[in-house]
Amino acid sequence: MRIVLIGPPGAGKGTQSALMAKKLQVPHLSTGEILRTVCAEKSEVGLQAAQYMERGQLVPDGMIQEILFKELCSPACEAGYILDGFPRTVPQAEEFDAWLERRGSSLSLVLEFRVTEEILLERLADRGRVDDGREIIRKRMQQYDDLTHPLLEYYKDRGILHTVHGGVGSAEDVFAKIEQIIENVS
Numbered sequence: 414m415r416i417v418l419i420g421p422p423g424a425g426k427g428t429q430s431a432l433m434a435k436k437l438q439v440p441h442l443s444t445g446e447i448l449r450t451v452c453a454e455k456s457e458v459g460l461q462a463a464q465y466m467e468r469g470q471l472v473p474d475g476m477i478q479e480i481l482f483k484e485l486c487s488p489a490c491e492a493g494y495i496l497d498g499f500p501r502t503v504p505q506a507e508e509f510d511a512w513l514e515r516r517g518s519s520l521s522l523v524l525e526f527r528v529t530e531e532i533l534l535e536r537l538a539d540r541g542r543v544d545d546g547r548e549i550i551r552k553r554m555q556q557y558d559d560l561t562h563p564l565l566e567y568y569k570d571r572g573i574l575h576t577v578h579g580g581v582g583s584a585e586d587v588f589a590k591i592e593q594i595i596e597n598v599s
């Protein structure tokens with residue numbers, strides 16, 4: 414299965430994607446993590462990407478797509494994958510669909526993690542990560558609303574969008590809901 418996760422930072426995607434990856438036996442790819450690894454390598458593309466990430470901006474589409482699509486072609490991703498962080502915008506989703514189509518492939522499922530802003534702020538404050546200053550959090554949320562929300566409409570129109578409420582119940586409760594959705598589409 415090829416699954417895309419969509420949700421604001423702190424919505425529980427990390428926890429749930431680990432559980433999903435284990436159940437489905439496919440890799441979980443987080444573009445944030447992939448980019449941080451590339452940055453740490455201090456290659457030319459890594460240094461460029463770091464300049465955007467430090468400012469809380471998205472890296473250019475061409476850059477993330479080049480890095481990610483290469484990864485998606487690896488044998489590890491043959492049986493599917495769980496993507497977290499890409500696509501982030503409608504143009505990225507369009508590019509991704511075209512790329513999949515060229516390979517005779519398509520997405521199985523898009524999972525939206527919905528959670529109230531109150532819970533999000535609480536969770537992000539608890540995490541206290543260095544790059545999670547208040548201003549950065551605000552920026553990332555604004556970015557999510559501006560760019561990512563239209564993505565939901567995009568996938569809804571294609572009939573593959575499913576929503577889970579990430580702030581309701583325990584991690585196990587949320588996962589049980591996700592398992593149901595997966596069973597219904599497979």
Ligand code: ADP
Pocket residue numbers: 422443444445446448465466469470471472473474477497498499500501505
């Ligand atoms: P995490 O939640 O693990 O910190 P994010 O998904 O927020 O990861 O990504 C961290 C940073 O990486 C973003 O602020 C952005 O600069 C860059 N990034 C991640 N995914 C994308 C993407 N699809 N398009 C552009 N930039 C991205």
